[in-house]
Amino acid sequence: MSLTSVCSSSSSSGSSSSSKTWIVHGLVAGAAIAVAIGTGAYLGRFRKFRSRVVGIIPARFASSRFQGKPLVEILGKPMIQRTWERSKLATTLDHVVVATDDEEIAECCIGFGADVIMTSESCRNGTERCNEALQKLEKKYDIVVNIQGDEPLIDPEIIDGVVKALQAAPDAVFSTAVTSLKPEDAFDPNRVKCVVDNRGYAIYFSRGLIPYNKSAQVNPDFPYLLHLGIQSYDSKFLRIYPDLQPTPLQLEEDLEQLKVLENGYKMKVIKVDHEAHGVDTPEDVEKIEALMRERNLT
Numbered sequence: 001m002s003l004t005s006v007c008s009s010s011s012s013s014g015s016s017s018s019s020k021t022w023i024v025h026g027l028v029a030g031a032a033i034a035v036a037i038g039t040g041a042y043l044g045r046f047r048k049f050r051s052r053v054v055g056i057i058p059a060r061f062a063s064s065r066f067q068g069k070p071l072v073e074i075l076g077k078p079m080i081q082r083t084w085e086r087s088k089l090a091t092t093l094d095h096v097v098v099a100t101d102d103e104e105i106a107e108c109c110i111g112f113g114a115d116v117i118m119t120s121e122s123c124r125n126g127t128e129r130c131n132e133a134l135q136k137l138e139k140k141y142d143i144v145v146n147i148q149g150d151e152p153l154i155d156p157e158i159i160d161g162v163v164k165a166l167q168a169a170p171d172a173v174f175s176t177a178v179t180s181l182k183p184e185d186a187f188d189p190n191r192v193k194c195v196v197d198n199r200g201y202a203i204y205f206s207r208g209l210i211p212y213n214k215s216a217q218v219n220p221d222f223p224y225l226l227h228l229g230i231q232s233y234d235s236k237f238l239r240i241y242p243d244l245q246p247t248p249l250q251l252e253e254d255l256e257q258l259k260v261l262e263n264g265y266k267m268k269v270i271k272v273d274h275e276a277h278g279v280d281t282p283e284d285v286e287k288i289e290a291l292m293r294e295r296n297l298t
């Protein structure tokens, strides 16, 4: 798989000194040294921005569509364990924890070696659960990655991609990933579409097709983007995110992330090659098992 920024002329590299003349003198000197001794050394020495990262997998037992979903076995292993094992392969995470309100899930996770944070049953969604878990963690973190427990084939590179995007975009509080939208999903309201600006910041998310072609048809030549569930937050932002009042567009589309944009915060988006294989229903389990057998994944 490959990771690309949505826009290749991404702003984050900071290599052009002329556009950075406003930077304090010390930093400019640092950049000059970096050019002399190589970027790796520069990053190693100076990159302190949002460096502490925790991955949180929120998992609840109760679900309207699929009771006990995190514990369902996929080719003999609980789904939550698969998600956790994949997450552990991400190189940017200092720590991976499961956040749950359920004893059975907690026991299962401790059994395969995961760290577990118990959260209250009152958490209304994964974001609130992540926030509560963050408050309960002993160490401080700058970035929280919300790793959906129902994507057992999540690619660790995507986790690393959203983390790095947030580290490289100080003006963003949120980062997430998109992939190419399949034409057959264009008018499926459960597939959320996204449009971004030319620096890879989100402009809008919709359940409708965006952009919308004048012909009222899918334009086969347009690179439509499908939103993937993974998101990472600046931890200071996560503390206030659940308490931000619902906003009109958020309520109309039933999309939490719109609250971020409607409140004027910036969100960085990366584009990845990924086929989403989310597990929402018991039927999805069979589909994903068939796919894994086909690809010899165990």
Ligand SMILES: *[C@@H]1O[C@H](CO)[C@@H](O)[C@H](O)[C@H]1NC(C)=O
Pocket (backbone or CB within 6 Å): 213, 214, 215, 217, 218, 219, 220, 221
């Ligand atoms: C709409 O889609 C068609 C292809 O279906 C494309 O030729 C056209 O440029 C697109 N844009 C507009 C404004 O029609």
Ligand SMILES: *[C@@H]1O[C@H](CO)[C@@H](O)[C@H](O)[C@H]1NC(C)=O
Pocket (backbone or CB within 6 Å): 124, 125, 127, 128, 241, 242, 243, 244, 246, 256, 257, 259
């Ligand atoms: C989570 O649920 C609460 C309560 O319904 C809501 O205010 C909030 O917008 C939801 N989403 C997020 C991202 O916090």
